Amino acid sequence: MLRVYLDHMATTPVAREVLAEMLPYLESRYGNPSRPYDLGAEAREAVERARERVARLINASPSEIIFTSSGAEANNLAVRGLAEAQKGRGRHLVTSAIEHHSTLNAFRSLQKRGYVVNFLPVTHAGEVLPERVEEALTPATTLVSVMLANYEVGTLQALREIAEIAHDRGVLVHTDAVAAAGNIPVDVEKLGVDALSISSHTMYGPKGAGALYLREGLRIVPLIYSGVQEEGRRGGTENVPAIAGFGRACELAMESLDRVERVCWLRDKLIEGVLEIEGVELTGHVERRLPNHASFIVEGVDGEALMLALSFEGIYMGNGTACISQVLRASPVLLAMGYPAERAQCSAIFTLGRETTKREIEYVLSKLPGVVDKLRRISPLWRK
Amino acid sequence: MGSEVRFVEGEEIKADAVEDVVYRLCPMHIMRLEERIKELKKGEVLELQTDYEGALSDIPEWCRKTGNELLGVADTGEYFRFFIRKRVD
Numbered sequence: 114m115l116r117v118y119l120d121h122m123a124t125t126p127v128a129r130e131v132l133a134e135m136l137p138y139l140e141s142r143y144g145n146p147s148r149p150y151d152l153g154a155e156a157r158e159a160v161e162r163a164r165e166r167v168a169r170l171i172n173a174s175p176s177e178i179i180f181t182s183s184g185a186e187a188n189n190l191a192v193r194g195l196a197e198a199q200k201g202r203g204r205h206l207v208t209s210a211i212e213h214h215s216t217l218n219a220f221r222s223l224q225k226r227g228y229v230v231n232f233l234p235v236t237h238a239g240e241v242l243p244e245r246v247e248e249a250l251t252p253a254t255t256l257v258s259v260m261l262a263n264y265e266v267g268t269l270q271a272l273r274e275i276a277e278i279a280h281d282r283g284v285l286v287h288t289d290a291v292a293a294a295g296n297i298p299v300d301v302e303k304l305g306v307d308a309l310s311i312s313s314h315t316m317y318g319p320k321g322a323g324a325l326y327l328r329e330g331l332r333i334v335p336l337i338y339s340g341v342q343e344e345g346r347r348g349g350t351e352n353v354p355a356i357a358g359f360g361r362a363c364e365l366a367m368e369s370l371d372r373v374e375r376v377c378w379l380r381d382k383l384i385e386g387v388l389e390i391e392g393v394e395l396t397g398h399v400e401r402r403l404p405n406h407a408s409f410i411v412e413g414v415d416g417e418a419l420m421l422a423l424s425f426e427g428i429y430m431g432n433g434t435a436c437i438s439q440v441l442r443a444s445p446v447l448l449a450m451g452y453p454a455e456r457a458q459c460s461a462i463f464t465l466g467r468e469t470t471k472r473e474i475e476y477v478l479s480k481l482p483g484v485v486d487k488l489r490r491i492s493p494l495w496r497k
Numbered sequence: 498m499g500s501e502v503r504f505v506e507g508e509e510i511k512a513d514a515v516e517d518v519v520y521r522l523c524p525m526h527i528m529r530l531e532e533r534i535k536e537l538k539k540g541e542v543l544e545l546q547t548d549y550e551g552a553l554s555d556i557p558e559w560c561r562k563t564g565n566e567l568l569g570v571a572d573t574g575e576y577f578r579f580f581i582r583k584r585v586d
Contacts, residue, residue: 194520198520201575332517332520335520339522340522340524341522341524341528344525345518345521345522345523345525346520346521346522348522
């Protein structure tokens with residue numbers, strides 16, 4: 114049976130080149146980067162080489178990169194660290210209703226500490242309208258955080274416009290670029306953002322490494338207290354193998370951006386085929402979406418049931434936020450986009466990778482109608 | 498220990514360079530101080546900004562040991578501004 118992995122928003126395989134970069138730091142080069150002797154120095158060099166590579170991917174300076182354990186930690190550090198560093202100026206914050214849980218829950222934690230947070234609504238296509246951001250700003254606003262691309266529906270946000278609006282009012286801007294980085298060009302200068310989160314394991318790097326870009330000169334309150342690591346901004350001995358792999362993954366991501374048309378073509382082929390099934394709707398923006406992202410509502414078919422049924426055919430896809438409640442099954446992102454709960458639980462997400470082939474897409478299209486039909490026959494959600 | 502800290506308003510002292518380590522974890526205040534002082538000319542003044550209260554004892558002690566002069570400390574309420582003149586001899 115063919116194995117077709119189309120859940121690249123959840124995670125990606127580790128590229129062979131990435132693994133090769135990591136192995137020496139799991140074997141003989143095990144030194145602590147904080148040590149002055151040669152074993153420490155070679156580990157430190159690996160971390161600094163990775164910092165340069167990560168910075169290059171997003172057009173930043175190496176000193177503007179803070180390594181973290183994940184994209185989620187980078188989001189937490191940005192939201193909590195920037196809000197706390199600016200609390201003397203104000204305690205009002207702005208974000209969107211469709212952010213990743215790591216962002217939403219970081220903001221909720223600040224609400225408990227006396228901050229006022231606006232969770233902005235989105236359009237039916239999942240867009241955060243820049244004018245909504247403008248309306249939300251007050252003299253007490255210190256931070257706006259809006260994701261660059263949404264994990265569940267692939268919609269790209271007008272970050273540059275949002276950043277311009279916020280900066281006109283002296284408000285800092287953070288973006289979660291975890292879903293975007295490696296799939297589309299991400300340039301901190303062109304976006305005009307002050308902080309940006311990325312993750313290793315969604316771009317063919319290992320799990321356990323992420324990074325926050327923080328514009329030179331900005332202050333941030335750390336989340337993890339220790340000493341000199343990451344210039345006193347994030348404590349804990351560096352995860353050298355994962356960071357080294359992350360750096361190599363960023364280099365590979367830059368190279369792969371030239372080949373994005375192929376992924377886009379396969380994605381469109383998939384969308385075209387899936388939409389031929391009765392009762393299927395594309396979610397997210399038709400054009401302004403990630404090139405590898407195809408997301409649908411398959412009417413009458415519970416997203417999780419579809420995910421499991423397809424896995425028995427060797428097809429791996431996603432059904433929305435990984436940490437969604439088993440009881441409240443509807444996707445919060447789709448609910449925020451205005452879908453009723455019974456449709457929002459029928460989310461099906463296919464995210465392609467660099468290794469995806471035409472044969473694999475054809476295999477998915479050959480299996481999907483039958484699986485959907487089978488599930489609908491036993492579904493209380495399907496009334497035809 | 499034993500070094501006296503002289504609190505000043507800060508406005509009366511002109512710094513030749515500013516190093517901001519506000520919210521950076523200890524010992525970044527001493528590491529950055531050592532790095533930046535090396536870059537200054539003799540007699541020039543560095544303003545080091547830190548929120549770390551331990552700096553109130555560390556930096557006077559560091560100045561005493563290295564022969565650099567602590568001109569004073571201004572307290573902004575959010576962080577301290579240390580004014581350090583690089584030794585001239």
